[in-house]
Amino acid sequence: MDKLVIEGGRPLSGTIRIHGAKNAALPILAASLLAEGTVRLSNVPHLLDIEVMLSILSRLGSKCKHELETVTVDTSSANSFHVPEDLMKQMRSSIFLMGPLLARFGEVTIYQPGGCAIGERKIDLHLHGLQALGAEIEESDDKIHCRASRLIGADIHLDFASVGATENIMMAAATAYGTTVITNAAREPEIQDLQQFLNKMGANIIGAGTDTITIQGVERLEPCEYEIIPDRIVTGTVMIAAAVTRGSVTLTKTNPSHLTSLIHVLKRSGVQTSICNDIINISCMSRPKAVERIVTSPYPSFPTDLQSQVMVLLSLADGFSVMKETVFEGRFKHVEELSRMGADISTDLNYAFIRGVQRIYGATVEATDLRAGAALVIAGLAAQGTTVVEQVHHIDRGYDRIENMFQGLGAQMYRQSPVPKPLDLAN
Numbered sequence: 001m002d003k004l005v006i007e008g009g010r011p012l013s014g015t016i017r018i019h020g021a022k023n024a025a026l027p028i029l030a031a032s033l034l035a036e037g038t039v040r041l042s043n044v045p046h047l048l049d050i051e052v053m054l055s056i057l058s059r060l061g062s063k064c065k066h067e068l069e070t071v072t073v074d075t076s077s078a079n080s081f082h083v084p085e086d087l088m089k090q091m092r093s094s095i096f097l098m099g100p101l102l103a104r105f106g107e108v109t110i111y112q113p114g115g116c117a118i119g120e121r122k123i124d125l126h127l128h129g130l131q132a133l134g135a136e137i138e139e140s141d142d143k144i145h146c147r148a149s150r151l152i153g154a155d156i157h158l159d160f161a162s163v164g165a166t167e168n169i170m171m172a173a174a175t176a177y178g179t180t181v182i183t184n185a186a187r188e189p190e191i192q193d194l195q196q197f198l199n200k201m202g203a204n205i206i207g208a209g210t211d212t213i214t215i216q217g218v219e220r221l222e223p224c225e226y227e228i229i230p231d232r233i234v235t236g237t238v239m240i241a242a243a244v245t246r247g248s249v250t251l252t253k254t255n256p257s258h259l260t261s262l263i264h265v266l267k268r269s270g271v272q273t274s275i276c277n278d279i280i281n282i283s284c285m286s287r288p289k290a291v292e293r294i295v296t297s298p299y300p301s302f303p304t305d306l307q308s309q310v311m312v313l314l315s316l317a318d319g320f321s322v323m324k325e326t327v328f329e330g331r332f333k334h335v336e337e338l339s340r341m342g343a344d345i346s347t348d349l350n351y352a353f354i355r356g357v358q359r360i361y362g363a364t365v366e367a368t369d370l371r372a373g374a375a376l377v378i379a380g381l382a383a384q385g386t387t388v389v390e391q392v393h394h395i396d397r398g399y400d401r402i403e404n405m406f407q408g409l410g411a412q413m414y415r416q417s418p419v420p421k422p423l424d425l426a427n
Contacts, residue, residue, distance in 0.1 A: 004402070012242050013249060021189075027194050035221040048396040097110065098110055129165055129172075185208075185210070260300065323351070365387065365388070
């Protein structure tokens with residue numbers, strides 16, 4: 001397994017362009033199956049999760065190519081509705097294929113998805129939504145088979161504002177007969193991006209970004225070209241890293257409106273933030289201040305995907321902070337690793353209590369999930385001495401060569417790959 005080796009204690013400085021959003025690209029790649037022909041997507045980063053999704057689409061019969069930041073998917077020859085179990089287990093976002101495959105082929109076979117171990121993430125809302133549209137569902141161990149001769153529009157209320165369930169229902173309903181209304185829908189920017197992509201293919205969807213989405217089913221969709229939105233979590237990660245290292249960084253090709261809650265927290269902490277169109281400037285020349293209380297919650301509230309990164313900032317802030325995690329019950333696994341670096345953090349159920357310290361120190365730590373790994377990289381950049389972050393494959397799921405990203409801002413870090421063992425020629 002690769003490791004990241006970081007020599008900390010250097011302020012980040014310079015300019016960085018933010019790559020496209022993983023959480024927007026994945027459902028849009030799945031939605032490409034709804035139209036026969038070639039979809040061309042730009043601003044698509046090279047991430048492990050993206051490559052897994054393209055591998056799945058290829059195994060389903062599509063022809064896929066990823067060159068630079070452009071992906072082309074030709075779905076003309078797609079001929080399978082059976083998502084391979086080995087690939088399904090690698091990535092939770094493979095669940096997005098349920099709606100498009102059911103809409104295109106009238107049936108779909110999937111398995112319980114894999115992904116980060118950050119708590120239980122049931123797919124019940126996905127299944128209930130598809131059932132409401134007329135799908136028959138059979139479950140056997142980890143295998144799930146859905147069948148529907150024709151999907152019919154319905155009124156669907158989500159008990160929880162699930163991003164994945166909202167998007168899966170949108171895709172399935174785009175070509176269903178009649179009107180579908182989703183209430184208590186998730187409101188994330190990635191859902192708005194999916195709506196814009198589907199509408200560009202000819203769908204009739206309104207309301208994304210609010211808690212009520214209305215989908216008027218159309219007969220067919222046509223392939224199109226589309227540009228993926230910038231990644232708000234990568235943007236936030238770099239903003240926090242600049243603040244934690246007492247640096248000054250300019251971020252380009254961003255969407256500041258997607259990060260209002262983070263910008264508010266950074267300003268409360270004393271971090272200097274300025275915005276001009278799609279450019280964000282971050283600087284922090286002195287020790288940040290503690291933030292009394294932060295609560296994660298679905299968009300537009302503070303995102304759970306930035307909780308662990310902000311915890312690093314609060315670990316070095318002047319004063320006492322409290323964080324409450326309300327989305328995933330298993331998202332404090334990074335606390336033990338940060339504590340090994342000298343952070344003063346205690347937890348009680350879904351609360352974290354952070355007493356800021358003057359400095360943290362390099363250590364060998366382990367990334368347990370995608371965002372925890374990003375937080376440990378940030379901690380390594382701020383720490384005195386050398387930090388080694390293990391299990392880097394988690395980070396590669398959501399950041400396009402994170403070491404290159406921060407090297408461009410002056411960070412002293414590199415990727416260390418295991419040395420292959422020599423062949424034993426004696427045998």
